[in-house]
Amino acid sequence: SKYEYVKSFERDDSLLPNTWLVVRLDGKGFHKFSAAHNFEKPNDKNALDLMNQCATAVMNEINDIVLGYGESDEYRKILTTIVSLFSSNYVFHWKHYFPAKELLYPPSFDGRVILYPSDDNLRDYLSWRQADCHINNLYNTCFWALVHSGKTKSEADDILRGTVSKEKNELLFSNFNINYNKLPEMYRKGSVLIREEIEVTTVNEQGIEKTRQKKTVIVLHTDIIGEKFWKDHPEIEIIIVLNK
Amino acid sequence: SKYEYVKSFERDDSLLPNTWLVVRLDGKGFHKFSAAHNFEKPNDKNALDLMNQCATAVMNEINDIVLGYGESDEYRKILTTIVSLFSSNYVFHWKHYFPAKELLYPPSFDGRVILYPSDDNLRDYLSWRQADCHINNLYNTCFWALVHSGKTKSEADDILRGTVSKEKNELLFSNFNINYNKLPEMYRKGSVLIREEIEVTTVNEQGIEKTRQKKTVIVLHTDIIGEKFWKDHPEIEIIIVLNK
Amino acid sequence: SKYEYVKSFERDDSLLPNTWLVVRLDGKGFHKFSAAHNFEKPNDKNALDLMNQCATAVMNEINDIVLGYGESDEYRKILTTIVSLFSSNYVFHWKHYFPAKELLYPPSFDGRVILYPSDDNLRDYLSWRQADCHINNLYNTCFWALVHSGKTKSEADDILRGTVSKEKNELLFSNFNINYNKLPEMYRKGSVLIREEIEVTTVNEQGIEKTRQKKTVIVLHTDIIGEKFWKDHPEIEIIIVLNK
Amino acid sequence: SKYEYVKSFERDDSLLPNTWLVVRLDGKGFHKFSAAHNFEKPNDKNALDLMNQCATAVMNEINDIVLGYGESDEYRKILTTIVSLFSSNYVFHWKHYFPAKELLYPPSFDGRVILYPSDDNLRDYLSWRQADCHINNLYNTCFWALVHSGKTKSEADDILRGTVSKEKNELLFSNFNINYNKLPEMYRKGSVLIREEIEVTTVNEQGIEKTRQKKTVIVLHTDIIGEKFWKDHPEIEIIIVLNK
Ligand SMILES: Nc1nc2c(ncn2[C@H]2C[C@H](O)[C@@H](COP(=O)(O)OP(=O)(O)OP(=O)(O)O)O2)c(=O)[nH]1
Ligand SMILES: Nc1nc2c(ncn2[C@H]2C[C@H](O)[C@@H](COP(=O)(O)OP(=O)(O)OP(=O)(O)O)O2)c(=O)[nH]1
Ligand SMILES: Nc1nc2c(ncn2[C@H]2C[C@H](O)[C@@H](COP(=O)(O)OP(=O)(O)OP(=O)(O)O)O2)c(=O)[nH]1
Ligand SMILES: Nc1nc2c(ncn2[C@H]2C[C@H](O)[C@@H](COP(=O)(O)OP(=O)(O)OP(=O)(O)O)O2)c(=O)[nH]1
Ligand SMILES: O=P(O)(O)OP(=O)(O)OP(=O)(O)O
Ligand SMILES: O=P(O)(O)OP(=O)(O)OP(=O)(O)O
Ligand SMILES: O=P(O)(O)OP(=O)(O)OP(=O)(O)O
Ligand SMILES: O=P(O)(O)OP(=O)(O)OP(=O)(O)O
Ligand SMILES: [Mg+2]
Ligand SMILES: [Mg+2]
Ligand SMILES: [Mg+2]
Ligand SMILES: [Mg+2]
Ligand SMILES: [Mg+2]
Ligand SMILES: [Mg+2]
Ligand SMILES: [Mg+2]
Ligand SMILES: [Mg+2]
Ligand SMILES: [Mg+2]
Ligand SMILES: [Mg+2]
Ligand SMILES: [Mg+2]
Ligand SMILES: [Mg+2]
Known part of the structure; x- marks a missing residue:
């Protein structure tokens, strides 16, 4: 037309x-x-x-x-x-x-x-997100511990302003008996989704077991800033990181 | 960082x-x-x-x-x-x-x-979509009438291949007693959503009626290719057309 | 390959x-x-x-x-x-x-x-350039008049800092006897190039005159902010403005 | 404004x-x-x-x-x-x-x-240009040898149509006694410009020689498809290739 x-x-x-x-x-x-x-x-x-x-x-x-x-x-x-x-x-x-x-x-x-x-740019991007996740979560953990203990939100903000990581860890431990490093990794590291070959075993009608490789999406809560993750997963094609 | x-x-x-x-x-x-x-x-x-x-x-x-x-x-x-x-x-x-x-x-x-x-480009875009809606709907109406009457899909396609609008209208009328122009406008023209000032009357606690203008989204099924729609709605800001 | x-x-x-x-x-x-x-x-x-x-x-x-x-x-x-x-x-x-x-x-x-x-956006663009040309040229005319009369460049800058157009016009007139509005239009308005039909008359070998229309590029130094230019040239296709 | x-x-x-x-x-x-x-x-x-x-x-x-x-x-x-x-x-x-x-x-x-x-993409780009240069130059060398020997341009095109490199080399050698590989490298390989540290020796007023490194643009006519060039020039920052 x-x-x-x-x-x-x-x-x-x-x-x-x-x-x-x-x-x-x-x-x-x-x-x-x-x-x-x-x-x-x-x-x-x-x-x-x-x-x-x-x-x-x-x-x-x-x-x-x-x-x-x-x-x-x-x-x-x-x-x-x-x-x-x-x-x-x-x-x-x-x-x-x-x-x-x-x-x-x-x-x-x-x-x-x-x-x-480049691969390095990608790794730096992912490291940026994971570092961000850590910083936010440490702050939020302190913030809500304070709020749950009776502080107002603005008092909590005032207490945390200017503190470094070490001080936040100590605050959690001495005031709330929380060992930050023992908190679930999902909260501290975020989530990484990768596709991985896993072994799948099926039994057919004749009762015979058959094992084959199958690509499956798995969710990890693990450090991706260091070398280990990348040595263990050299062939990553697609990756998704969530940290909130 | x-x-x-x-x-x-x-x-x-x-x-x-x-x-x-x-x-x-x-x-x-x-x-x-x-x-x-x-x-x-x-x-x-x-x-x-x-x-x-x-x-x-x-x-x-x-x-x-x-x-x-x-x-x-x-x-x-x-x-x-x-x-x-x-x-x-x-x-x-x-x-x-x-x-x-x-x-x-x-x-x-x-x-x-x-x-x-330009405004003309926008009108031509909307006219394109509405003309497309008409062509598709006329075809689909014939196609499914034929299929519902017992033809296979590929027979229906064969019958319709190469026919012009007039022939499709006649096929609907003589074979299925369907007057295409009497079908719901939503199917033939698609939908246009615009924001319009409408009068809203509310009654307050003292029982006093109050009438005010309020912008509301309304759904129209109307011709937007001709002049009338644009004369009636000179001040359209945002418009959405759906034709499937 | x-x-x-x-x-x-x-x-x-x-x-x-x-x-x-x-x-x-x-x-x-x-x-x-x-x-x-x-x-x-x-x-x-x-x-x-x-x-x-x-x-x-x-x-x-x-x-x-x-x-x-x-x-x-x-x-x-x-x-x-x-x-x-x-x-x-x-x-x-x-x-x-x-x-x-x-x-x-x-x-x-x-x-x-x-x-x-839109046409208005284009006119505003051209008006912006021509207004810029005027502002720059008035300043530069004052600046160099002062420098040529023996001031240093930084003295000239100091004298002109904060002055409005009217003051610059007066400075030129009272100190240097320059009527700014009498300066060549090319300097004050910049240049506009348009293609225009002009009449070209040629004489052939038999000595017969022949007149025809020919599109030619002409250079104007004229106001393009006001209405007149656009009324006189309603059909402009390509335009180039130079103002330095 | x-x-x-x-x-x-x-x-x-x-x-x-x-x-x-x-x-x-x-x-x-x-x-x-x-x-x-x-x-x-x-x-x-x-x-x-x-x-x-x-x-x-x-x-x-x-x-x-x-x-x-x-x-x-x-x-x-x-x-x-x-x-x-x-x-x-x-x-x-x-x-x-x-x-x-x-x-x-x-x-x-x-x-x-x-x-x-990636570096490989860049090398492939440069290889593409140099391969193109070779193909064009071999063809043009044959074409103009034929034309200079009296053929028309369309005869030359006809003779060359469908010939592979080996045949073109033989045509040049047997008909015109041209050994294609002895032609100037500039024609066969195009030009590569790189910046290289070269030693510059200057003599000052006291007659004392002074040698220093200076980055200079040099023009090479050399193979850049193979490994050698890249081993010899690992640190190339800017490169320009001309092959017509
Ligand atoms: N895990 C967790 N996340 C929270 C909590 N409160 C807020 N968030 C998340 C939800 C949001 O993704 C994020 C808020 O950051 P944004 O800068 O994206 O703000 P928001 O989404 O409100 O505004 P936006 O529309 O994105 O500009 O933080 C919380 O208590 N726990
Ligand atoms: N009203 C109506 N719409 C239909 C019918 N069958 C299919 N459609 C619509 C649904 C889709 O929006 C459209 C199919 O056209 P598309 O070219 O977008 O195909 P489809 O969505 O299957 O594939 P795509 O993933 O978009 O490439 O037609 C029908 O029987 N009635
Ligand atoms: N008519 C005239 N124009 C001048 C004079 N002095 C400088 N200009 C012009 C030449 C340039 O187009 C312009 C300088 O403005 P720019 O901001 O473009 O500076 P320039 O070209 O030096 O640096 P750039 O490389 O563009 O960042 O002014 C002058 O005495 N008379
Ligand atoms: N060395 C050499 N180069 C030639 C000869 N004849 C033509 N060329 C070059 C000049 C041009 O860069 C090139 C022509 O290829 P193009 O596809 O770029 O054509 P041209 O520049 O004529 O048209 P264009 O405006 O780019 O579409 O070949 C020749 O006899 N010797
Ligand atoms: O691009 P923006 O402005 O949304 O910036 P951002 O990186 O998304 O930051 P934020 O998390 O504050 O939206
Ligand atoms: O941009 P495309 O390829 O999706 O093309 P289209 O205009 O969306 O056409 P279609 O309705 O066939 O997806
Ligand atoms: O885009 P830029 O940074 O060059 O900005 P400009 O509009 O060209 O301004 P200038 O005349 O100072 O270069
Ligand atoms: O982008 P184009 O159309 O100019 O294509 P090209 O790669 O430049 O090819 P050519 O050398 O024929 O202009
Ligand atoms: Mg958000
Ligand atoms: Mg956000
Ligand atoms: Mg954002
Ligand atoms: Mg579609
Ligand atoms: Mg679709
Ligand atoms: Mg599509
Ligand atoms: Mg400049
Ligand atoms: Mg400039
Ligand atoms: Mg600039
Ligand atoms: Mg070319
Ligand atoms: Mg060319
Ligand atoms: Mg090209």
């Missing part, structure tokens, strides 16, 4: 090949959202598990996405499909993680694509 | 000011999705109402979005937040439109932003 | 259709360049005429460029070809405008493309 | 950090240009030396450019300044390489920036 020329206003925004593609999501107004749904402070295990479930779903679709849009590998399709999938999974799986809590309104996320040319 | 430099790899992709910003969503694998959920053919009223509900939710948030990201007006944030909101609303409101039907898996959408410099 | 895949790393950067395309050039290190070549202060007529000559040459090629790259209308080709042409013309025509002065080293220019969606 | 808002329409197009930045220039209408100036076929030594001179000039400025625009490292500035410098140098140095030949009109070049994330 004579209107079809408008299609020519679409711009091509394909991504530079041979770079690491990072997609970063950020909940919109999640302070309000986590307050509205009474998430436990400083960490709500179910809320974090739900996020990991969404990330797992994205990773299970992501081969499809990459396959489906492989030739054009367009920025917008990869980015928007991931954001969309993450969002619909969040609502879809909510009731499993919060059986007793109704979802009050649909949440949303913004997303961005960032390209990293 | 020494890792923070990785933030500098993010690219600015702000949008050209003073242009019409169109966001276009497309369901991923919706052929399969609509089959899996047994949507009525050629049009499932509930499925379309659910889409309109999602679009309404996006429009109700969109002022916020535009406000919130107004200064930076970044491409990715507007686009990804809209896609995210639409997706989570789809799952959130599913049970209202399909109380008897379980949502089998979370759907997803891809999205794109297109900029149109 | 197996190396050819590297071509796929080139990104498409085509421009949004239906917008005004402005290309803006800026001499690199032209303070030093104009000092090295002893340009007259505050304005060197030959240096400005040379710039206009280069712009004319670009405009004479520009139909070709737009024609040649019309389908792809790629950003880089239009931009870089214009910058390249302007630069080589500058060196090529130097000796015509400065017959007694050797070009000491090859100058260079950076260039940028800016898109303006 | 109220017009200044138009500056906000400029888009940021900074380049992805930590990638190899390749700038590729292409003469506009150089078939016509080389015909108009009677360049020797298949290779005009002066024309190639002039190109190398321009590339050298760009490399001598390029530290400045990178320094000057280092923070913003904007796409357009690096690209357009290089194109501009190359163009003005071409006209500036013309008379040195063609003292007896007048430059008839100013030439122009288009330019593009391409980013390569």
Whole structure:
């Protein structure tokens, strides 16, 4: 039709090949959202598990996405499909993680694509996120321990202002008998999702066992700043890190 | 931290000011999705109402979005937040439109932003979509009438191949006694969502009536190719058109 | 060859259709360049005429460029070809405008493309440049009058700091007997190049006169902020403004 | 001023950090240009030396450019300044390489920036250009040998159509007694410009010799596809390859 020329206003925004593609999501107004749904402070295990479930779903679709849009590998399709999938999974799986809590309104996320040319850039990106997770969690752990013990939020902020990590660790230990390093790794390190070959054993109708390798998404809560993780997983293709 | 430099790899992709910003969503694998959920053919009223509900939710948030990201007006944030909101609303409101039907898996959408410099470009874009809606719906109405009457899908395709609109109208009328122009406008014209001032009357505690103007999202199924719509709505700011 | 895949790393950067395309050039290190070549202060007529000559040459090629790259209308080709042409013309025509002065080293220019969606945006852009030209030229005229009369550069700066236009006009008139509004329009308004139909009369071998219309580039030094210019030239396609 | 808002329409197009930045220039209408100036076929030594001179000039400025625009490292500035410098140098140095030949009109070049994330991508890019140079030059050498011996251009094309390298080498040897591998390397390999530390010895006023290292641009005509070049020059920062 004579209107079809408008299609020519679409711009091509394909991504530079041979770079690491990072997609970063950020909940919109999640302070309000986590307050509205009474998430436990400083960490709500179910809320974090739900996020990991969404990330797992994205990773299970992501081969499809990459396959489906492989030739054009367009920025917008990869980015928007991931954001969309993450969002619909969040609502879809909510009731499993919060059986007793109704979802009050649909949440949303913004997303961005960032390209990293070298392996070192990617590792530095992931280290940045994990270091950030540690700093935030240590602060939040202290903050909510103080608030739960009766301080107001602004008193808690005042007490923590200017303190270094060592002081925060001591505060937790001497005031609340919390050994920070004993807290669950999920809270301290965030979550890393990778695809790994695992052995799967099935028994067929004749009762014969069969073992084969299968790629599965696994969720780790482990240090990714040091060398060990990278020596153990030299062949990582796709990785997702969540630290809130 | 020494890792923070990785933030500098993010690219600015702000949008050209003073242009019409169109966001276009497309369901991923919706052929399969609509089959899996047994949507009525050629049009499932509930499925379309659910889409309109999602679009309404996006429009109700969109002022916020535009406000919130107004200064930076970044491409990715507007686009990804809209896609995210639409997706989570789809799952959130599913049970209202399909109380008897379980949502089998979370759907997803891809999205794109297109900029149109002039009012005429925007009108041509919307006309393109509405003309497309008409062509598709006329075809689908014939196709499913034939299939419901006992033809196979490939027979139906063969019968329709090469026919012009007039012939399709006649086929519907003489074979199925369907007057195409009497079918619901939602199916033939798609849906247009605009924000309009409507009069709202409230009664306060003293029983006194108060009437005020309030901006509300309304859903229209009307011609937007001709002049009339644009004369009636000269001040449209934000508009969403859905035609599947 | 197996190396050819590297071509796929080139990104498409085509421009949004239906917008005004402005290309803006800026001499690199032209303070030093104009000092090295002893340009007259505050304005060197030959240096400005040379710039206009280069712009004319670009405009004479520009139909070709737009024609040649019309389908792809790629950003880089239009931009870089214009910058390249302007630069080589500058060196090529130097000796015509400065017959007694050797070009000491090859100058260079950076260039940028800016898109303006509406006619008003374009007019505002051009008004911005012409207003800038006026402000700069008034200042420079005062500055160099003071310096030529024996002040040092920093004394001249001190005298002018904080003065408004009216005070600068008075300073010129009372101290140097210069009526600023009588100075050549090229210095006060900059140059605008447009293509205009002019009548060309030729005499053939039989001595018969023949008159025809021909599109020619003309250089104007006139106000483009007010309405008059735009009423007189409603059909401008390509325009170049130089104001230093 | 109220017009200044138009500056906000400029888009940021900074380049992805930590990638190899390749700038590729292409003469506009150089078939016509080389015909108009009677360049020797298949290779005009002066024309190639002039190109190398321009590339050298760009490399001598390029530290400045990178320094000057280092923070913003904007796409357009690096690209357009290089194109501009190359163009003005071409006209500036013309008379040195063609003292007896007048430059008839100013030439122009288009330019593009391409980013390569890995060292291997860069090497493949350079290998692609050098392989291309070889293929073109072998063909052109045969073509012009045939034309100079009295064939028409279309006869020459017919003879060469479908021949492989070995056949072209034999044609040159048996018909024209040309050993292709003995032709100047500049024609067969193109030119590579690198910056190298060389020893410079100066004698001061007291007659005392002083030797120091100095970074200088040198022009090589050598294989860059194999390992040797890269072993000999592990620390290349900036490289320009010209092969026509
Ligand atoms: N684990 C945990 N996370 C929390 C808690 N309170 C807030 N958060 C998370 C939710 C959000 O992802 C994040 C808030 O940081 P943001 O800067 O993204 O703020 P918010 O999402 O409210 O606003 P935004 O729309 O992103 O600008 O912190 C908490 O008590 N525990
Ligand atoms: N109203 C209506 N829409 C249908 C029916 N069957 C399919 N559709 C819609 C759903 C989709 O939006 C659209 C299918 O077109 P697409 O080209 O987007 O295909 P699909 O979504 O399957 O694949 P994609 O992942 O987008 O490449 O048609 C139907 O029976 N009735
Ligand atoms: N007409 C005139 N123009 C002058 C005079 N002195 C300098 N200019 C011009 C030459 C330049 O285009 C401009 C200098 O402004 P810029 O901000 O572009 O500085 P410049 O080119 O030196 O440095 P850049 O490499 O562009 O950062 O002013 C003068 O005495 N008369
Ligand atoms: N060394 C040499 N180069 C030649 C000869 N004839 C043409 N060339 C070069 C000049 C040009 O750089 C190139 C022509 O290839 P292009 O595809 O760039 O064509 P041209 O520049 O004419 O058109 P364009 O404006 O780039 O589309 O070949 C020749 O006899 N010897
Ligand atoms: O949103 P923040 O504060 O977590 O920080 P950011 O997401 O890196 O910044 P922005 O959203 O402005 O890109
Ligand atoms: O996906 P289609 O077939 O509706 O058509 P499109 O979305 O305009 O094309 P693409 O998804 O390839 O941009
Ligand atoms: O270079 P200036 O100072 O004339 O100002 P600009 O060119 O608008 O700024 P930039 O060169 O930094 O884009
Ligand atoms: O111009 P060519 O034919 O040498 O090939 P190219 O420059 O790679 O192609 P284009 O100019 O169309 O980008
Ligand atoms: Mg955040
Ligand atoms: Mg953010
Ligand atoms: Mg957030
Ligand atoms: Mg579609
Ligand atoms: Mg599509
Ligand atoms: Mg679809
Ligand atoms: Mg300037
Ligand atoms: Mg500048
Ligand atoms: Mg300058
Ligand atoms: Mg070429
Ligand atoms: Mg080309
Ligand atoms: Mg060429």
